[in-house]
Amino acid sequence: MYQVVIIGAGPVGGRLATELASRGVSTLMVEEHAEIGRPFQCAGLVNPPAMERVNLQETILQNVDGALIHSPSGIMVPVGKDGHTRTHVVCRKRFDQGVVAQAMEAGAHLWLMSKPIEAEVKEDYVELKIEREGEIIDIQCDLLIGADGAHSWTRRHFKMGRPKEMMIGFQADVSGLSGKDNWLEMYTGRDVAPGLFAWVIPTGDNTHRIGVWSRPQDLEGRSMEQCYDALIQHPLWKERFADVKEIARYCGPVPCGVIKKPFKNRVMVIGDAAGMAKPTTGGGIGPGFRQVDAIIENLVKAIEKGRLRSSDLATVCKPFKAFRKEQDRARALRDLIVTIPDDEELDSHFRMFNRPEILDLINLEGDIEHPVPLGMTLLRRVPEFRKLAVKAGFKLLFA
Ligand SMILES: Cc1cc2nc3c(=O)[nH]c(=O)nc-3n(C[C@H](O)[C@H](O)[C@H](O)COP(=O)(O)OP(=O)(O)OC[C@H]3O[C@@H](n4cnc5c(N)ncnc54)[C@H](O)[C@@H]3O)c2cc1C
Numbered sequence: 077m078y079q080v081v082i083i084g085a086g087p088v089g090g091r092l093a094t095e096l097a098s099r100g101v102s103t104l105m106v107e108e109h110a111e112i113g114r115p116f117q118c119a120g121l122v123n124p125p126a127m128e129r130v131n132l133q134e135t136i137l138q139n140v141d142g143a144l145i146h147s148p149s150g151i152m153v154p155v156g157k158d159g160h161t162r163t164h165v166v167c168r169k170r171f172d173q174g175v176v177a178q179a180m181e182a183g184a185h186l187w188l189m190s191k192p193i194e195a196e197v198k199e200d201y202v203e204l205k206i207e208r209e210g211e212i213i214d215i216q217c218d219l220l221i222g223a224d225g226a227h228s229w230t231r232r233h234f235k236m237g238r239p240k241e242m243m244i245g246f247q248a249d250v251s252g253l254s255g256k257d258n259w260l261e262m263y264t265g266r267d268v269a270p271g272l273f274a275w276v277i278p279t280g281d282n283t284h285r286i287g288v289w290s291r292p293q294d295l296e297g298r299s300m301e302q303c304y305d306a307l308i309q310h311p312l313w314k315e316r317f318a319d320v321k322e323i324a325r326y327c328g329p330v331p332c333g334v335i336k337k338p339f340k341n342r343v344m345v346i347g348d349a350a351g352m353a354k355p356t357t358g359g360g361i362g363p364g365f366r367q368v369d370a371i372i373e374n375l376v377k378a379i380e381k382g383r384l385r386s387s388d389l390a391t392v393c394k395p396f397k398a399f400r401k402e403q404d405r406a407r408a409l410r411d412l413i414v415t416i417p418d419d420e421e422l423d424s425h426f427r428m429f430n431r432p433e434i435l436d437l438i439n440l441e442g443d444i445e446h447p448v449p450l451g452m453t454l455l456r457r458v459p460e461f462r463k464l465a466v467k468a469g470f471k472l473l474f475a
Pocket of ligand 1: 085118226244245330361
């Protein structure tokens with residue numbers, strides 16, 4: 077009998093387990109794989125506030141000071157400043173392992189090679205059947221939390237709906253690419269990343285992660301591998317990628333849009349399972365950590381008082397509404413500025429971004445964590461964006 081069972085020992089499950097266990101809540105993490113942090117599907121970007129929460133600086137492979145953003149026709153907009161770290165690139169395996177180790181140090185238990193095969197909510201507890209290394213074990217808990225990623229078993233088992241958007245990310249680890257060690261690159265255009273962008277992220281020791289993400293409806297029947305190939309072989313960039321040697325490639329889902337009701341009697345979901353990744357960058361680690369921070373105090377009180385009915389968890393999860401609203405606003409602006417425009421319009425946006433006064437503004441107000449204020453300032457201040465500003469007004473009003 078545990079007070080809380082968390083399905084999934086990823087970064088968000090591990091972080092939540094740390095916070096619960098360090099407050100004296102008996103917690104079990106159930107992880108289907110034999111090893112934490114494997115297989116991973118991630119570019120490894122962890123923003124400074126998220127890193128400060130876990131202090132796992134030893135997992136940093138590279139600090140990143142800025143981004144060189146390329147338009148479809150090759151106009152380049154540099155955002156950032158040397159010597160001012162904007163984000164960290166981590167070894168995801170060591171990062172996840174570090175987060176889960178902190179949970180265990182705080183007193184949480186971990187079962188590897190284990191997954192739920194049945195869960196039933198009773199009046200006073202949740203009854204679970206866990207398959208652990210081939211053996212079926214019955215356990216009970218007061219509260220079941222799904223931190224089991226984009227295709228969450230918990231979310232599906234309890235029919236909790238689907239995140240608003242499910243993007244696809246594809247990535248290759250490569251060697252043989254040169255460039256500025258502390259700047260990442262982003263590429264746009266229908267050929268290489270319809271509706272979103274592709275990235276090249278330095279990971280130290282002359283290695284890089286080259287990736288691309290997109291919405292399925294924008295792919296028009298193409299595969300993510302074809303988009304990746306289009307980047308590598310693009311007439312404008314093929315020389316840059318000529319000596320690339322692939323070490324590994326992987327593909328995964330990115331759920332963006334917190335589900336409407338991430339809770340039921342004695343059950344809730346969090347992190348990717350709840351659809352917490354950012355529609356503007358696909359980042360899910362920082363948002364998942366923020367979600368944990370936002371609920372932890374009230375969640376522990378609810379567990380201690382045994383108030384874990386749907387209506388109690390609705391109160392605990394109230395902050396998620398603000399996250400959903402933030403995602404909706406960010407998505408609305410992303411759609412207007414990046415996703416809907418064709419390549420020609422995107423190029424004209426880049427020409428505007430590249431003006432010195434606009435670049436100053438972007439560097440001053442640009443915060444990848446909170447892109448809406450910068451988006452709004454651009455729409456207000458740049459005369460050429462006025463037409464978009466009217467559309468944005470409507471979109472944001474109804475977002
Ligand atoms: C190509 C790509 C690049 C990305 N790049 C970034 C990035 O740079 N920065 C960033 O912040 N985010 C990035 N993301 C998103 C990021 O990977 C996720 O948002 C993040 O991992 C979410 O953490 P989580 O703990 O909620 O879920 P996950 O990391 O998915 O962890 C879920 C855990 O649950 C386990 N699990 C699943 N089902 C079961 C089950 N039935 N039983 C037991 N265990 C189970 C899994 O094995 C896993 O360990 C990227 C995603 C993709 C696809």
